[in-house]
Amino acid sequence: MIRSYIMGLALMISSNLMVAQDSYRNEIISIQPHSELIIAGSTNVNKFDCTFDIELISSPIAIAYQRKEDLVKLKDLKLSLRTSGFDCGNKRMNADFQDLLMSHKYPAIEIEVKQLELIAGDYQKAFLQVTMAGKSKQYELPVLVKDDFYKGKLRLNIRDFGLEPPRKALGLIEVNEIIKVQFDLKVAR
Template sequence: AVDVNKNSSLSINGSSNIVNFTLTQSSENFIQKNMIITASQNDKKLYLSENRLIVPVKRFTSSNKMALRDFYKLLKSDEYPTMDIQLNHIDLPENPKLATGVAVVDVTITGVTKKYQFPIKTEKNGTRYIFDIEKHINIRDFGLEPPVQMMGMLKVDEMININLKMICNIQPAESAQLNLSGSSE
C-alpha cells in the first residue's frame, strides 16, 4: 500500500530574460492519497500498476500571476484541460544499492505526446520514501512557441524544468493486506 504525503507536488520552473517563475501543484489534485500498487520486475525494468497521472492544468498556482496566465494560454487550458504523464517503466540501476533510476515516460501536452527519460533520485527512511524526478524539456517539442510580451521586451525561455517530488509511506503487500483485512471489497 502506498500513502502519498500531502507535501508531494509537481512544479514547473521557467525563466525569461527578466524574471524566473515557478508553477506548482499539490499532488492531491492528481494522485490518490492511498493506493494499492502492484510492481513487477523484468530484467532491470520495473513496471507499476498505477502508472498514469492526469494533471489538471488550471490547478497550478504561482506568485507570478502573469506567468500563470501565460502558461494557461500557452497550454490552451480551455481546449486541453489536462497534461498526461504515463509511466512506461523504470530502468533500475545495475547496482541495487544505488538510490537512482530512470523513469521512461510519455508526456502529453496539448494533445502531443513525447517520450522522455526522467532521472529518479530516491531517499528511504524505514517505510518513508522520497522520490525526486526532474528533467529539463523544450516546450517546442510539443509544437509550442515561447511567449513574447511587451512588444518583444519580455521573452520566455523555451526550456522548462519539470520536477515531481513524491513523499510516500510504502508498506509491503503482506502488511497492506493485514491492514485491509477488516475492509470489504
C-alpha cells in the same frame, strides 16, 4: 507412455512458470501532501516557478507492476495534472501559463510512468511518456529513490509539444522554450 506423461508435466510446469514471471502484482499507492511538483521556467528578464497543488493527485492510485531483476515494468501508472492546479505566484502569471499550455483545449498534462530501471545505489532510470497540448513524447531521466521519496528533474522543450514561447511587452520579454519539471514525491503504500 511414462515418457509422454513426464514431457506433458514438464511442459505444464514450465508454462506455469512463464505465466508467473509475466504476471503483474497490484498495489495501492498515494502521493503524500508534503510532496512537491514544480514547473520552472525563465524569460530573458526573470525566472518563474509554477507549483502544482499536490492535493489534486493525492487520492489512492491502483498500480500494477512486474519486477524482473533490475527492471520494474508498470502498467497504467498515469498522473493527470490539471493545468488549473498550477500556481505561478500571481493571477497574471497564472493566466499566461494557462494560455501557454492551451488549457481551454487541453486541461491536463498527462505523465505516464512506463518502467523503472536500477542504475546504481539509490538511482533509478524512469521511462516516461508526457502528453501536453495533445502531443506525446517519450523521456528517460535519473530519479533518486530513497525511503519512498522519488526526486528528479525533467527538461522539456515546449516546442516539442507544438507550443510557442509567448512574447510580452511588445516582444521585449520572451519565455525560454526550455522548462524544467522538478519533483520530490513522497509515496505511501
